[in-house]
Amino acid sequence: MLSAGETSGDTYGAHLVKYLKDLRPDIYFFGMGGNRMFSAGVDIKFDISSKGTVGIFEALPNALSIFSVLSKMKALLLKESPDLLILIDSQGLNMPLAKYANAIGIKTCYFIAPQEWLWGSSKNTKIVAETLDYIIAIFEKEYSIYKSFGANVFYFGHPLLDMIKINSTREQILSKLGANISEPIIMLCPGSRIQEINSVFPVLLSACEIFSQKYPNSFFPVAAASAWIKPYIISRLKKSSLKNFQVFENLTHEIISVSDLVLASSGTINLEASIIGTPNIMAYKLNPLTFFIAKNILKLGNKLKYFSMPNILLGKRLVPELIQENATAANIFNCLNDSYVNKVSFDNKSLLAKLGSPPVFPNIAKKILSFTSSPCTPHLSAGRRGPKGDPRTKATFAG
Numbered sequence: 001m002l003s004a005g006e007t008s009g010d011t012y013g014a015h016l017v018k019y020l021k022d023l024r025p026d027i028y029f030f031g032m033g034g035n036r037m038f039s040a041g042v043d044i045k046f047d048i049s050s051k052g053t054v055g056i057f058e059a060l061p062n063a064l065s066i067f068s069v070l071s072k073m074k075a076l077l078l079k080e081s082p083d084l085l086i087l088i089d090s091q092g093l094n095m096p097l098a099k100y101a102n103a104i105g106i107k108t109c110y111f112i113a114p115q116e117w118l119w120g121s122s123k124n125t126k127i128v129a130e131t132l133d134y135i136i137a138i139f140e141k142e143y144s145i146y147k148s149f150g151a152n153v154f155y156f157g158h159p160l161l162d163m164i165k166i167n168s169t170r171e172q173i174l175s176k177l178g179a180n181i182s183e184p185i186i187m188l189c190p191g192s193r194i195q196e197i198n199s200v201f202p203v204l205l206s207a208c209e210i211f212s213q214k215y216p217n218s219f220f221p222v223a224a225a226s227a228w229i230k231p232y233i234i235s236r237l238k239k240s241s242l243k244n245f246q247v248f249e250n251l252t253h254e255i256i257s258v259s260d261l262v263l264a265s266s267g268t269i270n271l272e273a274s275i276i277g278t279p280n281i282m283a284y285k286l287n288p289l290t291f292f293i294a295k296n297i298l299k300l301g302n303k304l305k306y307f308s309m310p311n312i313l314l315g316k317r318l319v320p321e322l323i324q325e326n327a328t329a330a331n332i333f334n335c336l337n338d339s340y341v342n343k344v345s346f347d348n349k350s351l352l353a354k355l356g357s358p359p360v361f362p363n364i365a366k367k368i369l370s371f372t373s374s375p376c377t378p379h380l381s382a383g384r385r386g387p388k389g390d391p392r393t394k395a396t397f398a399g
Contacts, residue, residue, distance in 0.1 A: 001082040002031040002042060003073060003097055005066075005090030007049050007192035007226045008268050010034035012112055013088050015163055017042055019365035030080070032073060035227060045076060048093075049226060066093055074100050081106065083372045087132075088112050098131050109134040109371055111364070117145040118312070119303050125149050134371055136364055139313070140354065156363040157356020160268075164275055166257050173254045177221055177246065184218040184260050184340060186211065188245075189252070189273075190233055191265035192225035197232045199285045200265045205240040206329035208263070211336050212242060220245040221259070223252045223269075261339055263332070266308060270319055274310040274351055279344045281335050282308045283322040313354045318346075 004013040014036035017029055021041060030043035038044045046069050070093055077085065077100065085101045087094040091114040098108045113135045116125040128135075129151035136154055137143035143155035174181055186208060190201035212218050222237070224230040224247055233247055248255060252269075253276060256262055262273040262280035273280035284307070306312050308319045320335050322328075338344075 001077060001080060001084070002029060002033060002037065002086045002088065003090070003094055004031075004033045004037060004088040005048050005093050007034060007229070009089035009112060010036045010049060010226075011163075012159060013037045013042070013086075014040040015159065015361060016086070016088075016111065016365065016368075019361040020368065022362075023365055023369055030082075031076070032069070046072060049228065069093070070096060073097055077101055077106060078104055083107070084109055084368070086111055086368065091115075095128070095131065102131055107133045107371060109136065109368055111136045111368075112138060113142070113146070115142075117142045122149075129153075134368075136367070140356070141313075154367050155356075156367070157358065157360040158271075159360050159364070160272060160275055161355055161358040162361045164253050164272060166253055166276070168254055170258050173251075173258045176251065177219070177248075177255065177258070179219045179221075179258075180217070182217075184211075184215050185258060186218055186220050186336065186340075187255050187259040187262045187278075188220055188222045189225075189262060189264035189269045190222065190236075191267060192229060194229070194232055196265045196284075197229065197236055200283055200327070201233070201236050202240075203285070203327055203329055204263055204265075204283060204332065205236065205242055207332035207336060209240065209242050210329060210333040211340075212244070214337065215340075218244065221255045222247045223255065224249045225252075261336060261344075263336065266321075266323075268309075270308045271310055274319065274346070274348055275355070277346050277348045279339055279346045281320045281322070281332065281339065283327040283332055285324055285327050310351055314351060318351070 002013055004010050010033050013033050017037060017040040020027060028043070029041060030045060032046040032048065033042055033044050034047050034049040048066060048069055074097065077097070085106050085108045087098055087108060087110045089112040095114060098110065101108050110132050114128050116128050125145065126149050129146055129149035132151065134152050134154070135146055137146060138158050140155060143153055146153040179185055188204055188208065190197055190204060208220055220242060222233060222245055224233055227249060230247060230249065237245060253272065256273050256276050256278050259278055262278050264270055264273065264280055264282055266282050266284040270280055270282050304312065306317065307321055307323060310318045311321065322331050322335065
């Protein structure tokens with residue numbers, strides 16, 4: 001059983017299922033995900049991709065529907081009693097599901113695990129480590145910290161190293177875009193959540209409007225993270241005066257590779273662009289109350305000097321970050337303009353060195369398959385609950 005609640009988790013889950021199927025074609029996959037996991041062969045019972053949010057107050061409008069799906073996922077878990085529950089990202093939903101799986105004796109594996117190791121407290125990091133049977137870490141530091149808290153954690157490198165594959169030439173990609181090789185190409189990645197389309201994307205568009213006035217022949221390819229969010233992106237574009245844009249699906253990595261700059265909402269996209277080697281700028285805006293709590297009560301500013309993953313990994317400012325009141329059209333334009341005029345280069349060698357070496361997914365898939373045929377006992381002695389006849393003690397794979 002798999003549980004992925006957002007677009008990025010759906011993408012990771014689809015790749016994981018592909019590699020698992022290569023090893024065991026007879027596996028039955030079911031659970032929660034989106035179109036990509038469905039296309040990969042997962043029997044999708046629930047899809048809440050459109051409900052994804054970042055922040056406390058941002059999540060409130062979707063709280064009831066997410067709680068309802070969580071209850072249904074628990075019932076499905078109890079009914080089907082899978083050999084393994086694979087949780088992908090979406091901490092707010094997946095950690096309660098993991099605790100329930102723990103209570104009824106279902107083995108759990110978290111892939112794209114909660115980032116308590118990065119910004120959380122020691123108490124919450126310990127809860128994650130003690131709740132889960134297995135963690136597949138995607139960063140070396142994540143592995144080390146969860147390991148230090150006693151987690152059964154494994155690290156093989158970052159999956160993006162396998163996922164980013166550009167098989168077309170620059171000329172072929174430009175031909176698909178209909179772009180002139182001499183034009184400035186500024187790629188827009190507005191995000192995978194409606195929250196980001198409403199709060200961040202309009203500011204990015206305003207900055208690009210100013211940029212296009214200075215560089216009238218600029219081309220602005222816009223990446224739609226999923227099919228369902230594309231209409232929201234188009235709706236925002238229609239309200240903008242920006243010209244010479246085009247919205248694309250499923251060409252994100254190719255477009256990044258031919259762009260002069262990538263302007264993006266905060267997220268995995270900054271790491272993707274950095275891996276490819278294209279200069280990128282991160283902008284983000286949260287509900288002011290959420291930001292106030294994060295800054296003054298949770299003290300995230302004391303825990304994190306940077307917010308984009310390339311900067312966090314390197315401990316220095318590789319990607320410009322424009323957050324909250326600094327994420328204005330004028331500031332973003334100045335950053336775009338300076339970067340374009342100065343032809344900022346992007347040396348990603350030190351970043352790549354921190355992400356491991358491919359192949360990654362084949363090793364992850366082999367390790368996950370081993371979880372289904374071996375008993376999981378390390379945490380049971382530490383107070384973990386499991387009913388009599390706990391399935392974690394059986395070397396079976398019902399598939």
